[in-house]
Amino acid sequence: MKKIEAIIRKSKFDEVRDALHQIEVNFFSYWDVTGVGNEKHGHVYRGVSYSTSDIQRRFLSIVVSDDFVEKTVETILQSAYTGSVGDGKIFISPIDNTYRIRTKESGEMSLN
Amino acid sequence: MKKIEAIIRKSKFDEVRDALHQIEVNFFSYWDVTGVGNEKHGHVYRGVSYSTSDIQRRFLSIVVSDDFVEKTVETILQSAYTGSVGDGKIFISPIDNTYRIRTKESGEMSLN
Amino acid sequence: MKKIEAIIRKSKFDEVRDALHQIEVNFFSYWDVTGVGNEKHGHVYRGVSYSTSDIQRRFLSIVVSDDFVEKTVETILQSAYTGSVGDGKIFISPIDNTYRIRTKESGEMSLN
Ligand SMILES: Nc1ncnc2c1ncn2[C@@H]1O[C@H](COP(=O)(O)OP(=O)(O)OP(=O)(O)O)[C@@H](O)[C@H]1O
Numbered sequence: 001m002k003k004i005e006a007i008i009r010k011s012k013f014d015e016v017r018d019a020l021h022q023i024e025v026n027f028f029s030y031w032d033v034t035g036v037g038n039e040k041h042g043h044v045y046r047g048v049s050y051s052t053s054d055i056q057r058r059f060l061s062i063v064v065s066d067d068f069v070e071k072t073v074e075t076i077l078q079s080a081y082t083g084s085v086g087d088g089k090i091f092i093s094p095i096d097n098t099y100r101i102r103t104k105e106s107g108e109m110s111l112n
Numbered sequence: 113m114k115k116i117e118a119i120i121r122k123s124k125f126d127e128v129r130d131a132l133h134q135i136e137v138n139f140f141s142y143w144d145v146t147g148v149g150n151e152k153h154g155h156v157y158r159g160v161s162y163s164t165s166d167i168q169r170r171f172l173s174i175v176v177s178d179d180f181v182e183k184t185v186e187t188i189l190q191s192a193y194t195g196s197v198g199d200g201k202i203f204i205s206p207i208d209n210t211y212r213i214r215t216k217e218s219g220e221m222s223l224n
Numbered sequence: 225m226k227k228i229e230a231i232i233r234k235s236k237f238d239e240v241r242d243a244l245h246q247i248e249v250n251f252f253s254y255w256d257v258t259g260v261g262n263e264k265h266g267h268v269y270r271g272v273s274y275s276t277s278d279i280q281r282r283f284l285s286i287v288v289s290d291d292f293v294e295k296t297v298e299t300i301l302q303s304a305y306t307g308s309v310g311d312g313k314i315f316i317s318p319i320d321n322t323y324r325i326r327t328k329e330s331g332e333m334s335l336n
């Protein structure tokens with residue numbers, strides 16, 4: 001099992017959520033965070049320098065079985081995309097075990 | 113060392129905190145998140161369909177030594193339980209190292 | 225790649241951010257959390273008992289390449305330090321992969 005953390009534009013949240021539901025990724029948690037960038041250098045995109053400091057972002061935490069990782073990443077890459085600097089990041093990390101509190105089930109059967 | 117993330121009902125927070133203190137798990141961090149569910153299907157429990165979409169939840173992040181994982185999970189499974197759909201989830205993930213900023217100690221001695 | 229999570233005093237945030245920028249760690253996410261301590265025992269520091277319960281903290285999540293872990297930790301240990309109880313914690317965990325949504329790049333080249 002893996003945890004997929006995605007830091008996206010708040011304005012793309014509904015699109016990302018709907019796209020995840022389309023591939024049957026129905027459960028996840030989210031909260032709002034601040035993204036820090038380097039004000040001194042900024043980013044240059046098509047010759048224009050952008051400051052990416054202190055932008056409001058939405059942080060999604062999604063735990064999925066191994067065979068869902070690839071399509072979940074693909075789906076976020078597509079639905080969170082605008083093409084302008086600052087579309088966000090995706091981080092994948094290992095999960096050792098999971099539990100559903102109501103049933104005390106653990107492992108993949110506790111995920112959906 | 114492991115990180116135990118628990119997403120629980122806000123209404124069960126005090127019970128979970130007190131139960132954790134009973135087993136000497138005295139330090140952790142928490143914040144409020146939104147839980148997304150699948151509005152289209154919902155969950156069926158005893159013949160009744162529940163929508164679990166966009167529920168306010170509390171997210172607990174607790175880093176413990178390996179020998180505390182099992183009792184911490186047991187304690188959350190019991191204290192966060194109501195038996196109704198939506199009691200929440202527990203996720204266990206690996207931690208490579210930890211530091212206490214005040215003393216610069218690392219490893220298990222930095223946890224308590 | 226590693227994720228560095230630091231839970232620091234809010235009052236030290238600007239110092240930590242500036243110190244991270246000095247070592248070219250320019251991008252990270254943060255949000256505010258509540259830290260729970262054990263009200264019953266508290267901490268004893270120079271003979272004085274402190275309660276560390278329910279303190280407002282700032283949670284930083286920073287994903288870096290392996291060769292940046294050590295200097296990032298050192299920088300936080302120094303810039304978040306006051307010497308009084310409650311300076312906070314640092315947790316290091318493994319990251320399997322990362323993606324930049326705008327370019328679909330993955331791995332270390334997607335981090336900066
Ligand atoms: N290494 C990182 N660790 C933790 N969070 C990060 C990291 N890099 C970026 N973020 C978070 O992701 C948000 C969006 O980052 P952003 O899309 O600007 O990444 P980028 O690599 O600068 O891409 P772009 O070149 O398109 O701007 C940031 O505001 C921050 O919250």
Ligand SMILES: Nc1ncnc2c1ncn2[C@@H]1O[C@H](COP(=O)(O)OP(=O)(O)OP(=O)(O)O)[C@@H](O)[C@H]1O
Pocket residue numbers: 027028029030061062063064100102103110111112119146147148149155164167169196197198199200201
């Ligand atoms: N796979 C997941 N990844 C991340 N967060 C999740 C995941 N599944 C559930 N959550 C979070 O946990 C909260 C509670 O989930 P919930 O208890 O409804 O799980 P469930 O498996 O649907 O159990 P139940 O059948 O009892 O409803 C959700 O609102 C969401 O915040």
Ligand SMILES: Nc1ncnc2c1ncn2[C@@H]1O[C@H](COP(=O)(O)OP(=O)(O)OP(=O)(O)O)[C@@H](O)[C@H]1O
Pocket residue numbers: 139140141142173174175176212214215222223224231258259260261267276279281308309310311312313
């Ligand atoms: N094991 C832990 N798991 C998750 N979060 C923790 C853990 N320990 C501490 N924290 C978080 O870090 C914050 C600061 O902790 P604190 O600096 O008091 O650590 P400490 O080990 O008690 O150090 P000190 O002895 O200096 O007080 C807490 O308020 C809590 O948010």
Ligand SMILES: [Mg+2]
Pocket residue numbers: 037043052085086
């Ligand atoms: Mg950027």
Ligand SMILES: [Mg+2]
Pocket residue numbers: 149155164197198
């Ligand atoms: Mg549910």
Ligand SMILES: [Mg+2]
Pocket residue numbers: 261267276309310
């Ligand atoms: Mg303390």
